[in-house]
Amino acid sequence: MRKIFLACPYGHADKAVVERRFDISNAVAARIVRNGAAVFSQVSMSHPINGQLAGLDKAAIGSLWAPVDALFMAAMDELIVIDEPGWKESAGVAREIDFFKERGRRVSLWSEVESDFPA
Structure with a gap:
């Protein structure tokens, strides 16, 4: 079984962009799971929790x-x-890409591997 960490840009000044990124992350994660792979979608997990972290700035949330x-x-x-x-x-x-590359693990763009996960 493929074990995939799913990354997506997240932060943005426009809240609509952040919501779109959350929705896209969920849709891609669903396709991956539907096709028999395990996936951890960082944006899918963190976005709802971030809403409960009022008062923390972007750097504090990142840490x-x-x-x-x-x-x-x-x-x-x-x-x-x-x-x-x-x-x-x-x-x-960038941090996530470096982590995987430093360990010799596969790094792909969704546009390159999307066909591996039929809708």
Whole structure:
């Protein structure tokens, strides 16, 4: 069974963009699961919880999630990055790519592997 860590750019000044990224993450994770792979979607998990972290700035929220992300990344065999606009600029996505590459694990863009997971 493929064990996939799903990454997507998340933070944005426009809340509608953040919600769109959450929705896209959920849709992609559902396709992956439907096709028999295990997936951990960081955005799917963290977005609802972030709504309960009022009063914390972006940096504080990021520092809370970094060790959690590391735990799940260590358990997964590969990384798929949802290559929506902003993924190249995302510090979080860059950190996740580096983690997997440093360990010699597969890193793919969703646009490259989407056909592996029929709708």
